[in-house]
Amino acid sequence: MKRFILTTLSAVLLATIIGIAIKHYGTGYVVFSFVDYTVESSFTFALGLLVIGFFVFYYLLRIISRLLNFPGYMGQRHTDRQAERSKNAIIKGLIEMSEGRFEQAEKIFIKQASLSDTSLLNYLLAARSAQQSEAYDRRDEYLRMAHESMPSADIAIGLTQAELQLNHKQFEQALATLNHLSSVSPRHGYVKKLQARVYQQLEDWEHLWPILEDVRRLKAVDEAQLEKMEIQASIGRLQKSIKNAQAEKNWQQLPKRLKSNAELITLYASYLCKQQKDDEAEELLRNYLSDRWRDELALLYSNLNASDCKKQLETAETWLHNQSRNPLLLLVLGKLCLNCQLWGKARSYFESSIGIKPMAESYLKLAILLEEKMDAPEDAQKMYQAGLLHAVNGETPPVLRSGLENVRPPLLKVIQ
The missing domain is CATH 1.25.40 (Serine Threonine Protein Phosphatase 5, Tetratricopeptide repeat)
Structure with missing residues (x-):
């Protein structure tokens, strides 16, 4: 539209200039000579003929160009229609999933996977639908087909597989998948986050601890959640080390920020008390209770038999x-x-x-x-x-x- 308006204005301006020139200088004439032929015409007629010829030639070239590009144009239209159908099918499948009709959604995704260039996405969604239908064999088959359709998407496919295995409580299989992904992409935050979840479920605190260090460095989870995971892992490691008579070594290895955690202090102080190391436990509890208060730690403090009971009483008072x-x-x-x-x-x-x-x-x-x-x-x-x-x-x-x-x-x- 803008081009048409600009062309029209240019034509009007040109015609105005020519009209003014003709009025001032007269119409004049133009002579065309070719071999033995001579054609004489008024300037106005010749100019009009030239303009008409220009437009005829211009639109003729455009028609020829369209004809030459017609196959590509039709191919693009076919591609666009196919992309639109694929998009609509994915939307329909997602709606079916949201409404709990997982088998119908699975059929839609699989049917569309072979007809569109979004086969990877369709296979992954079909795998999720099959998981919800508890069709785990079909789920694994769709994941295999997804990998065949786009081998370069190893991370995306692997993460989907690990998530589905986690949801199905297949922790060992999920761990194997995530360990492979970690070797492919060692600094992938979400991979580390899922690894931490698996070790948490397996209560494998020794392997969880270094993963949490990676999670902290990559900022894969928020600080509050990470702190809870670190405390849980530390408690698990400390409980295990108590059984193996390695509690004191484990306590020394704890980061300073965790040594002020009430649950860990309770666990370690109870261990020291059982080992008849009441003076060490007294110092640990005294340092904590002097800054902050916890009833259960105060009660534990009263059960200690410190070597200097009067000093212990004075502290408590x-x-x-x-x-x-x-x-x-x-x-x-x-x-x-x-x-x-x-x-x-x-x-x-x-x-x-x-x-x-x-x-x-x-x-x-x-x-x-x-x-x-x-x-x-x-x-x-x-x-x-x-x-x-x-x-x-x-x-x-x-x-x-x-x-x-x-x-x-x-x-x-x-x-x-």
């Missing part, structure tokens, strides 16, 4: 600054007082803990203390009964509740 109303910390302090043979102080801590939140262990520790160290069997009996009632029904006897409401932890005023 500093935590009252931020945890003054924490019943579990008060229970911990009571247990540490027992280790230091501070019976009266232990009793106060246990009673304070029960006054804030009754717990079966608090009742039990207090009852044993009253019975064995403070010669108060009747009070001990009440604590046994109260602890049993709480353990069964989660209740505290009204008499005990009223008596414990006003109990306060010892030394709180001094510390605060």
Whole structure:
């Protein structure tokens, strides 16, 4: 359209210029001579004839060009129609898959695979459809045909195969596929991510760990997910090393960022405690609890028999600054007082803990203390009964509740 308008404007401009020239200088004439023939014409007629001849010659050339290119034009139209049919077939197949009609989708993809230049895509989609229909033999056949149709697409086909094997819980087969892909493309992030998933499912923590280092370097997963995987792998490796008496070596090999993880600290501190290395466990737990709080780690801390029990108690009492109303910390302090043979102080801590939140262990520790160290069997009996009632029904006897409401932890005023 733009070309037509431009041509028209040019013709009008040219005609205007010629008209002005003719009006100013006259029409003039033109003489054509060829051998013995002479033709004389007015300039206007000759110019008009020349213009008409130009357009006739121009459009004649265009017609000849179209005729010469007609086979190619028809071939392109056929290709375009075939591409359109292929696109529509893929869309239809995807709709069938989305609606759960996997067998119909599979038939559409396979039929189209031999008719279009998108055979690779059709075979891969057919394999996914067959997987959903639990036709695993057909799935593997389609993957083989996909590879035959385009051998250069080894990564795409292999990843599809690995994903399908993973979904079918064929972990060993998926691992073999991914190991091959990793050898072909060692820096492929998605391959490493899938490898990590397989080792995770197989609980092969030793092989998972170096893969996670690759995943971190390639940024194949987000930081939060990677941290969870690293913690899981570290716990698995540490548990295995405990069985093989290699726990301390394994702990030393852990990255610093993971040595502050509560789950790993709990596992390693429990191991040290069982190995009667309470002082090492005490230092580990003390360093953690001084910066952040976890009830379960504090409870583990109270079960240690450190060589300097008074120092251990003093350390725990500093935590009252931020945890003054924490019943579990008060229970911990009571247990540490027992280790230091501070019976009266232990009793106060246990009673304070029960006054804030009754717990079966608090009742039990207090009852044993009253019975064995403070010669108060009747009070001990009440604590046994109260602890049993709480353990069964989660209740505290009204008499005990009223008596414990006003109990306060010892030394709180001094510390605060």
